[in-house]
Amino acid sequence: GAGVSQSPRYKVAKRGQDVALRCDPISGHVSLFWYQQALGQGPEFLTYFQNEAQLDKSGLPSDRFFAERPEGSVSTLKIQRTQQEDSAVYLCASSLKRWGSSTDTQYFGPGTRLTVL
């Protein structure tokens, strides 16, 4: 079946612009995670959804970052007033089970590479 998809694959923004990154999880997956991957580093957790509920946003680096999943499927990560340090690959992952099941496999999308000039 179809895996996790993300769009756009590449985004170039001028400093101060707002951007919106989209994630389509695997159909039927309850859990959705966003990670940020800087060049040469491992992914870092940003936020987590179970269905439409955002249960953990402890990794969001500032209040310029906002995520939503209004119908419990597609999710959007929005970054307001982008800054150069926001340049990174933004990865989305989904898994089948609920919050608290910490042993469930996460399947990753291809990521969106954001470059802020």
Place this chain on the structure above:
Amino acid sequence: GENVEQHPSTLSVQEGDSAVIKCTYSDSASNYFPWYKQELGKRPQLIIDIRSNVGEKKDQRIAVTLNKTAKHFSLHITETQPEDSAVYFCAASMKGGKLIFGQGTELSVKP
């Protein structure tokens, strides 16, 4: 705090040799340890995982071992092939299921 340390950062082996990558984690409550392979510009792909109720798991040329007492886990790749060349990440699960990743190991397999 939550932390996963991964070593080495780079590893170069001859085709056919074995490769070992080691990770340590800080949260004793972690109970799930996946390994991902990431090729340049591609998504992380799960290659093997282990849960805390077992000490070792094998899948063809790949094996993972876990020592919960020492909070160590390792990836072993035998009979390496050029197509194994990639960046490998270990991870440990935290409360709720979020993953904390290591810094990555760039594996190069020379023909």
